[in-house]
Every structure is written in structure tokens, then in C-alpha cells.
Amino acid sequence: MTTTRHSLADGIGRYLRHVTIERGLSANTVQAYRRDLDVYATFLAERTVTDATDVTSAHVAEFATWLRTRPERPLSASSTARMLSSVRNLHRFLLDEGMTATDAATDARPPKLGMRLPKAISIEQMESVLRATEGDDIRSLRDHALLELLYATGARISEIVSLNVDDLVDDDVVRLTGKGNKQRIVPVGSFAREALGAYLVRARPTLSATGRSTPALFLGMRGDRLSRQNAWLIIRSAAERADLGVTISPHTFRHSFATHLLAGGADVRVVQELLGHSSVATTQIYTLVTADTLRDMYTTAHPRAR
Template sequence: MTTIQEAVDRYLRHVTVERGLSPNTVAAYRRDLDLWRGHLEEAGRASPGDVTVADVAAFPVALSTRPERPLGAASVARVLSSVRGLHRFLLEEGLVDTDVAATTRPPKLPSRLPKAISVAQVEALLAATDGDDPARVRDKALLELLYATGARVTEAVSLNVDDVIEGDVVRLFGKGGKQRIVPLGSFARRALDAYLVRARPEFSARGAATPALFLGVRGARLSRQNAWLVIQAAAERAELDIDVSPHTFRHSFATHLLEGGADVRVVQELLGHSSVATTQIYTLVTADALRDMYSQAHPRARRRTPS
């Protein structure tokens, strides 16, 4: 009899080997399915064949009402997505006769638009990395690249030196290993050139040889966590009273391109979105900005109070 844990391990091997998902994505699946396994153990389920539709239906309620750190709707939806993937796989592999999660629907999420910051705020962040210190030179190159390319932070820290092609474009590897080529722009090119000449050799000499583009002060590849800390430090120095994360640069990249007149399908390609529907979320952001501007500027856009 296959146990729940064995079924989970088999599924995670499948998404790693057959689907080529990144280690970060597989780790997220594992965390989600550990929650599911714990829920089933409490219900006394020993194998996948013991699991019922009622078990699946009770799971989101348990996640959202647990005493310690209850999950919000978005987190519950993510965990349920992992559960549905597991049970679909088990049916396809013939380990169960029925997909008990097939009819499960995630909680409805509130509509949330991506958070972008203004061009002036981006410029303030970038200016906050000015300086001749090697770490500042690196930080400038990292932030310029994030804004110039819309790269995810994982894509940025995974770059190797050879992925910067002739200084004009960068080769990014997105979800599922999908490759895309994105232009750098003159500001990012200059910042990268300065980093490669003035800072990276110094960091590289402190550690083992590595092809990584962005290095930490000890010579190892810069981690996602350290990249996040670089951005937080820049936001503090810029005295921005807003939350700024690596994804802020990606959202701002897309929003500013669309505001500048870029075609949505071009932005889709630059962001590495598999569906244009994902990219079209950003058109709602620019539409809101246009609506606000219209309301303020057009003489007959606002209701006037009779005198």
C-alpha cells in the first residue's frame, strides 16, 4: 500500500524531473503538501485511496481557521492548487480510482492590481545606490538591471556573466527554464560595465571561482534574500514611505512601458508571461492612472456645484 508520504514524494519527483520545475517551486509544493499530509493524518487517512471529497472540502476551512497563523485566501488558493495537482497526478498514474480534488474550487480572491511606483520613485531608489564602494557599485547594477528588464529576482541572481550578451541584451531563464532575451538599456549597461570592471573582480577574489554575475562580499553568488536586503536598504536611504520589494521593479517596468505606449504583447514577451491575460492586468493600472488624470484635467469631467 502506498502511503500519503510516498505519494507526495513520487509527485515531487515527477514535477522536478518530468516538468522541470525550479527548486524554489518544488520546495513550495513540498511545504503545501506537508500541510495536506498533516491534515490527512489527523483524519486517520493512511493512503491516497482513503482520501475523500469531504477531506478536501474541509481542508481550506482548517487552513483559514487554525489557531496559529491562519492562512489568507491567496495562501489557501495556492495550497489547494498543489493538492489538486497531486491528486490529478495520482489518478493519471493509476494509484487511485477517483480524483477527489477535481471539483474543489479555491476561495474567491479580491481583485488586486500590481503595485507599481512612479518613475520619480524609481529614480530615487537608483540614486540611493550611488557611490564608489564595491557593494554600492554592485547594488546599482542589480537595481538598474531589475528595472531595465523586469526580471524576477530569482532570474536576476541566477544570471551568469555569459548571460550578458555583448553588453546590449541579457538572457533570462524564467519559470520552467524558459529562455527569453531582453534589452538592457543604456543606464543598465553602464552600471553593469562599472560593476564588472570595478567591483566583481574584487568580490570574486574572495571566494571560489564561479560564473555568477552578481556576487556577495565573500565571493559567492548573491542570494535572493540578500538581493531583497539590498532593495530594502536603498528604499530606506531614499526615504520612501512605501513598501518596496524585488517585484516592485517588475511591476513598475511593465506599467511604465505600457504608459509609454508599448504594445501589450511586447510587454508579455519581455516579462516572460505564457498568457497575454496575465500581462493585461497591467493595462488596468494604466487605465486607472488615465482616469485620474482625466478627472483632474478635463473641465467637464467632474460634477460642478451650482453657485
């Protein structure tokens, strides 16, 4: 049994140092944990609970209910699940470190989340977006190469903007660095190769001359590495010019890449490798998107389907 008492604030501070130093989590992830646990600590303090050893499973259960029902701004099921995950990780750490005798969050279960299918656009819509960036000026050459490469590889936007010129391993292959610095090789189709070639020859040298020397593949108009925010703005602008009538994001390109490959008959394990998913189960959600397509094809083709 624990004899030494520890304040919850001290426990949270030690936990955040642990995930920063020992687990090496990113600054953004640690900041998200900090925000979640600040809300949790404030909730407990309002109930005069400030010591880690005084937190009970009833407090954690009350916190979970409060998140979904609080009058000022109830949280969605997904946000509640995320915050409870932070709380559960904290209490597991407190127990492992001997700061508490029990895990108060061991019985806390996140709300069930409805399955959200990835949002993809049709091949025709994707072609419209890509055409919207065509042009001979420097900005258009860059934007067109960026969007063509996004669609050709299914890469995350962070992977694309972090590319260096040397990551174009061959004429038809690019080396992407994903989560956990895990690298993968992804082929590049003819349309993206042509767009990249035009950008590298006719646009990038001019952009590079306006700023400091950088190995980055995609450059901003001042010659520095293109940011994720600017890449997002490029996509939004292209969608507006294409008059899609729907909002798209960088991840729309990734979802569409996977959906269109599977609809075209690609094996799910191949798509898994291309996307850089560690588990095929993550990729299989895209097969649900193509179920309607398969059903329509069956209805059209089978003589006794109608």
C-alpha cells in the first residue's frame, strides 16, 4: 500500500516529462495530453480532490459523464474517448511509478464510436481538381506537381512537404518517410512524373533563387520549404476553382488514392504497403467504401441480379 501521498499536479507533471523524454512523443502530442489533463485536474479540484491517492473509479466515471453532458460545451464521442485515453494513461503511469496503490481508471471505458468511412471523391472530381492547377506560371507548375504527387502516392501531406529532392529515388519512385520515421518506397505514375519534371526544370530553380539554399522538393514563393498550411490552401483553392461543391482536404487525396486503387482491383495488402499502414485492418476500412461500386457492377453485369 502506498504510504507517501502525491499531489495530482505532481503526478501529471511527472507523466508529461515521461512521455516527452522517455517515450519521445512530439511536442504537439504532449501539448494535447497537457490540455486534457488540465481539464481533468480542474474537474477534480472543484470536487476538492487534489491528491492522486484520493482519486477513485467513481470520480473517473463522473468525469466521463460530465464530458458528454456539461452544459457549456458537451464533447463528441470521439473527443470524449480521446480525453479518457489521456486519463487512463495517466493513472496507469501513477500506478507503475508507485504514486498510487490502485488504478482508478482501470474500469473507464470510452464511448463506442460509430464507424466513419473515409471521405473520397470520384475519379472525375479528382481530375477536375488536378486540371484546376494546370498552367505555365511558376505557381501553377508547383501546385500541379504537388497535387499530382499527392494523388499518385497517397502520401500524408506531412510526408509530401517534408520531401527533399534526393527523395526522388528514380524517375518513377519516391521515398516517403512516415510515422515513426518509417520509410517506404512508392511508385509514381506518368502524370505525376510529367508534372514533377516540369516543376523541377521550369519552376523550382526560380523559387530556390529567391531564398536560402534548401534541399526541400516543394518550395514556397519565398524559396523556403512549403508549409503544411500553404499546401492545404493550395488544395482548397484548387477545389474552389474546380467548383466541386464539396470541401476537400489533403487527406481527401489519400482516401481517394486508396479507394480508387481498391475499386480498380488492387490487393488490400499492396495498398497497405503503399499507404504505410502497420496493419492491414487499417486499410480494410477502404473496402467498405467500394462495396457500393461492387454492388452496382454486379447488378449491371449478372443476368439474374435484376
